[in-house]
Amino acid sequence: VTFGLVVVFLAASGLSATRTVAGSTDTPMVHHCMLGSALGTEWYWVPELIVNAPYAGSATGTVGTTIASDISVSLPGLSWEQQSASTTATTMSISNGQSVGNFELTQWTIYSDYNLSDEHLPATPCTTPYLTQVTDWTGWAQSAYLTNGAQWMTSLPHSISLTDNDPQTRVYGQSIPSVGGIDSFGWSSNNQGGQGTCNGPGVDYSVTQATLASTSLGLNHGVGYSWMSVNIGAVYQVVTGSSTSFTYSFPLNGNWLYDSLTGGSGGELAFYYTPCGGGGGCVASGTPILTAAGYVPVQQIRPGTLVQEYDFSTSSMTQGTFLSANVTHVHAIVNVNHGELRLTATDQPVYVRNATFTGWLRDPQNLTTADHLFDPVNGSWIQIWSVTLQKVGVDVYDVVTSGANNYIANGVLLDQKKP
Amino acid sequence: MHVGVILLLIAATLLVTPLLGLWGVGYHETCVMGASVGKTALLTPVALLNSPYHGSAHASANRTLHGSSTSFAGLEGNLNASNGLSAGLFSLNNWSVFDQTTQWVWGPGAPTPCSSVEVAQLDSNPILLPSGRYVLTVTLLGEGNTSDSGVPGSISASGYSSVTFGGSLPAGWSQGQGTCSGPGVGLSFTMTQIPVAVIVHPGDSAVPAFVPSTISFTYSLPSGGNWLVGPSQSAGLAFSYTACP
Numbered sequence: 077v078t079f080g081l082v083v084v085f086l087a088a089s090g091l092s093a094t095r096t097v098a099g100s101t102d103t104p105m106v107h108h109c110m111l112g113s114a115l116g117t118e119w120y121w122v123p124e125l126i127v128n129a130p131y132a133g134s135a136t137g138t139v140g141t142t143i144a145s146d147i148s149v150s151l152p153g154l155s156w157e158q159q160s161a162s163t164t165a166t167t168m169s170i171s172n173g174q175s176v177g178n179f180e181l182t183q184w185t186i187y188s189d190y191n192l193s194d195e196h197l198p199a200t201p202c203t204t205p206y207l208t209q210v211t212d213w214t215g216w217a218q219s220a221y222l223t224n225g226a227q228w229m230t231s232l233p234h235s236i237s238l239t240d241n242d243p244q245t246r247v248y249g250q251s252i253p254s255v256g257g258i259d260s261f262g263w264s265s266n267n268q269g270g271q272g273t274c275n276g277p278g279v280d281y282s283v284t285q286a287t288l289a290s291t292s293l294g295l296n297h298g299v300g301y302s303w304m305s306v307n308i309g310a311v312y313q314v315v316t317g318s319s320t321s322f323t324y325s326f327p328l329n330g331n332w333l334y335d336s337l338t339g340g341s342g343g344e345l346a347f348y349y350t351p352c353g354g355g356g357g358c359v360a361s362g363t364p365i366l367t368a369a370g371y372v373p374v375q376q377i378r379p380g381t382l383v384q385e386y387d388f389s390t391s392s393m394t395q396g397t398f399l400s401a402n403v404t405h406v407h408a409i410v411n412v413n414h415g416e417l418r419l420t421a422t423d424q425p426v427y428v429r430n431a432t433f434t435g436w437l438r439d440p441q442n443l444t445t446a447d448h449l450f451d452p453v454n455g456s457w458i459q460i461w462s463v464t465l466q467k468v469g470v471d472v473y474d475v476v477t478s479g480a481n482n483y484i485a486n487g488v489l490l491d492q493k494k495p
Numbered sequence: 496m497h498v499g500v501i502l503l504l505i506a507a508t509l510l511v512t513p514l515l516g517l518w519g520v521g522y523h524e525t526c527v528m529g530a531s532v533g534k535t536a537l538l539t540p541v542a543l544l545n546s547p548y549h550g551s552a553h554a555s556a557n558r559t560l561h562g563s564s565t566s567f568a569g570l571e572g573n574l575n576a577s578n579g580l581s582a583g584l585f586s587l588n589n590w591s592v593f594d595q596t597t598q599w600v601w602g603p604g605a606p607t608p609c610s611s612v613e614v615a616q617l618d619s620n621p622i623l624l625p626s627g628r629y630v631l632t633v634t635l636l637g638e639g640n641t642s643d644s645g646v647p648g649s650i651s652a653s654g655y656s657s658v659t660f661g662g663s664l665p666a667g668w669s670q671g672q673g674t675c676s677g678p679g680v681g682l683s684f685t686m687t688q689i690p691v692a693v694i695v696h697p698g699d700s701a702v703p704a705f706v707p708s709t710i711s712f713t714y715s716l717p718s719g720g721n722w723l724v725g726p727s728q729s730a731g732l733a734f735s736y737t738a739c740p
Contacts (some may be wrong), residue, residue, distance in 0.1 A: 099532045140683070149659065150568035150728060154701040162726065166672075176678050217668030219677025219718075238676055241721045241740065244669035251739075 094201035099292040105193045106203035110365070112188035117211065117248050120237055121254040124217065125166060130324055130332045131173040131227045131349035139320045140165030169220065173349070175222040177234055179254055183212035184451075216242040228407045228467075230434050253343035273328050320344075332406065333441055335465060348408050350422065350466075358472030359485050360409055360418035365475065366484035367398070368452070371430040374401060374473045374485075380438060385480040386489050387454035393452060396479025404473050413458075417449070417488055419463065421473050425491035427482075429457055436491055436495070449488045458488065502563065522599045526609035529594035533695035536622055538585040538650060538657035540689050541630060542710050543730035545662060547578035548641045549711045552566055554731060558619075558708040579644050580626040581636035581662060581730070586621040586629055587655055591693045592702050615693040615704035618635050634675070635662060643733040645693050659692035659701060661728030671723040672716055676737035681722065682732065689729045 101411050126138035141164055151340065178441035189202045218238050223229065228357045237251045324333055324345060333348040364371035368382035377383075381398040419426070427450040428437045435444065448457035475492060477483050482491045531721035542556035554574040576582050592615050597608040621629045635646050639644060646662030672680055687709050692701035716722055719739055727733035 124631040150665070154659070154703060163683075164688075165683040168678060169681065170678055174678070178672075178677075193531060216673070217671070217680075218673035221677055221681050239740070240724075241675055241737075242669060242671060244667075244739070259662065262632075268519045493610070 078193045106195045106197065106199045107191040108194055108197035109189050109200050109202035109207075109375065110192045111207060111209075111295055112190050113185045113207070115188060117183055117185045117249075119181065119183050119240075119252050120184045121236070121252055122210070122217070122332060123177045123254065124180050125168060125178045125320065126175070126344055127168045127170055127177070128195070128220075128229055128232075128344070129170045129172060129347050130326055130330075130334075130347040132327050132330055133347075134171040134333070135322060136167060136169045137320065137322045137344075138165050138167045141319075148199045166217070170269070173226040173229075173347075174224050175226065175229060175346075176219060177217050178217050179236075179238065180217045181252065183208045183214070184208050185211040206211065214242070214245055216240070216245055225350040230346065232346065250419050252469070273326055273330055289475075317415045331422055333465060348421070350406075358406075358420045358424060358474045359490070360406065361471040361473065363405075363418060363473075364486050365398075366487075368395060371486070374475065375403075375471070383477055383483050384453075385477065385482050386484070387480050391455075394480060396477045396481070396483075398483075399476045399478055401473040401475050405469060406472055407467065407469050409466050409468060409470055409472070410443065411462075411464050412440070412443060412449070412460060413462050416458075417465075417486055418470070419490075427489040427491070451487045452484060452489045453487060518539065522601055523604050523610040524597050524606040525604070526607055527598050528614065529596055530624065532592040532594060532613060532699070534591040535695045536587055536589050536655060537579040537693065538631065538652060539588040539590075539706055540598065540658070540660055540691065540729065541572065541584040541586055541706075541708060542574050543581070543583045543635070543660060543662055543689070544576050545581045545636075545643045545646065545727065545730050545733050546578040546579060547716055547724075548639070548712060548736035549720055550722075551562075551577040552731075553713045554584075554710055556708050556710045557610050557661040557691070557702065558586075565728070576705070578586070578638045579636070579640035579736075580638040580689070581640070581641045581643060583633045583635050583660075583730075585631045585633060585652070585657065587624055587631075587648075587653075588621055589618040590693045590695060590704070591618070592693060592699075595738060611703060613700075614703045615695075617704065617706060618649045619707075620732055635638040641737075642735040643727065643730075644735065646727075646730065646733075648701050658706075660730070661729035662733060663727055664723060664725050664733040665727075668723055668725040668735075669685055670725055671735075672723065673721040673739075674716055675707070675721065679715060679717045682716065682727070684712045684714075684732050686710055686712075686723065686726075686731060691729060710722075 125137050125139045127135050127136035168176055183359045189207045191202050195269050220236055220238055222233050235254050237253045240247050268358050269291050313487050331350045335458040336343045359374055361375050363374045366384040377398050379400055383398045385394050385396040410421050421438040422439045424440050425436040425438050426440055427445045430447045443463045445460050451458050475483055541558050542554045544552055546552035546556040557570040574582050574584050592613050595609045595614050624631055633650055635654055643663045649659045650657045688705040688707050690705050693704050694701050721733040722738045724732055
């Protein structure tokens with residue numbers, strides 16, 4: 077049941093049509109975008125709540141609204157108006173890699189628009205030839221599964237369709253698509269952080285946000301919101317007074333990366349799970365490793381090859397032997413400086429320096445743009461200007477060397493995985 | 496314009512605005528309570544609760560009561576129900592009904608005309624029931640009901656009748672929740688007063704009133720069903736179930 081979602085702003089995007097704008101002459105003309113004719117209507121499910129549970133863990137999401145208004149009281153033989161305050165909330169509790177949503181059936185109307193020239197109105201000229209507005213919040217909601225048992229939520233579905241089960245709506249029994257905004261609930265690759273419980277008790281991670289904002293651009297994924305072959309997007313958000321909160325629970329013995337969802341306000345998280353003691357500690361295929369003969373892609377190096385290392389006791393380069401590089405496959409990678417370095421999220425020590433610390437950072441998922449990487453060949457520090465968690469399937473290599481037990485990957489000092 | 500004319504206009508405005516329903520310094524309407532029409536003891540809801548068919552519900556009520564805490568040590572402010580059952584928690588309270596009239600009075604103030612010809616007042620001190628307790632739990636609708644439309648508008652128990660209340664969905668209600676393709680959903684709802692209607696003498700017309708009671712409701716709708724869900728008049732949320740196609 078949705079009592080809280082209300083469209084407060086709508087816009088169109090991804091358009092290919094042209095528009096006519098009222099012209100200006102000698103003085104600057106102030107344009108204010110006005111709704112024109114209604115061109116058509118469409119029905120869509122709009123998500124009021126999306127909740128993802130970490131694999132092996134659990135999650136609860138709640139969206140609530142406080143309402144103060146006059147209500148009409150009608151008792152047997154008597155009716156009257158009365159001031160009333162009430163709060164309503166919808167809660168979804170799930171577990172073990174489930175991703176679910178609660179969707180409200182809405183009718184959208186597409187309008188043409190035009191610019192009104194009026195110096196007394198705010199300067200908000202039309203940017204697109206069409207606007208959309210939700211013209212009927214039915215108040216009918218249906219829950220749906222997006223994924224189930226997912227260890228990695230890097231690819232949530234872009235759209236769903238649900239059959240309307242409310243006999244009192246005009247589209248009862250019909251299969252209705254969701255707005256393409258499901259894409260907005262995908263992995264945003266902003267690498268919010270990670271939670272490991274391999275060496276400690278399970279923890280709860282709670283976040284609360286004031287509003288849920290979701291953006292859908294173009295709606296070209298799955299079923300689009302289109303009229304006359306024009307794809308129309310919309311921006312919607314929860315009105316003031318609504319709140320959405322989440323609680324995520326992580327059990328013992330696991331590692332989870334978490335990431336806010338695209339278009340969200342930070343509260344809705346998706347998760348990427350790796351078991352304890354496995355998967356971590358690697359560089360991606362293609363990473364150049366500095367050998368005695370120069371840089372060689374990691375997948376091409378054979379055991380026994382001499383590699384360059386760094387001796388901290390003498391602050392100079394030395395040589396060691398490449399012993400092995402077990403290969404595994406992962407579904408996400410930490411991408412530093414747009415591909416200069418691609419590392420697993422955990423258990424791959426990187427030598428870093430920042431304002432308060434110089435030393436080995438065990439988990440690349442914790443790298444930030446405040447860190448510098450060490451270039452032992454030139455004895456310099458490399459600024460990190462970009463770090464993202466990239467959803468991509470890639471082979472990774474667990475490099476093991478003898479000697480100083482470290483190595484140089486594309487100019488950056490790395491250490492071998494620690495037990 | 497002369498200052499005197501301006502002052503005259505201001506004074507005239509302040510005198511006239513009450514006639515337009517606005518605040519002013521002259522005459523304005525106020526509601527004055529008149530003679531007592533009657534007084535009687537009626538069963539009065541502390542909380543009314545509907546549970547969704549196949550689901551469950553809980554209500555936690557906190558009604559402002561006078562008297563020592565010891566006197567009400569046995570007061571149970573919680574209700575649980577499941578699978579279509581509707582229940583109510585009642586106390587016995589005195590209600591008084593008075594005439595009231597709208598009068599013009601001199602002086603500053605906003606107009607507050609009477610909204611009805613009678614007003615009901617609740618004596619929040621509960622009366623001990625014949626059972627020796629201050630509260631009474633009553634089943635309003637048995638388990639297994641798919642719709643709350645059959646919730647009665649009043650009850651009689653322990654030799655007393657009750658105020659009138661409403662526990663079903665508003666007519667034509669279409670909002671709700673489906674879980675045919677997804678997980679179960681929890682709902683919560685709070686209200687701070689229970690609308691009721693009071694009749695102190697048989698045959699009299701009902702007088703609107705409310706019982707101050709802060710009630711937190713939680714509901715659980717399992718996976719695999721459709722429910723129309725909406726605010727009932729006096730009982731938190733109300734439900735009407737239909738099976739998945």
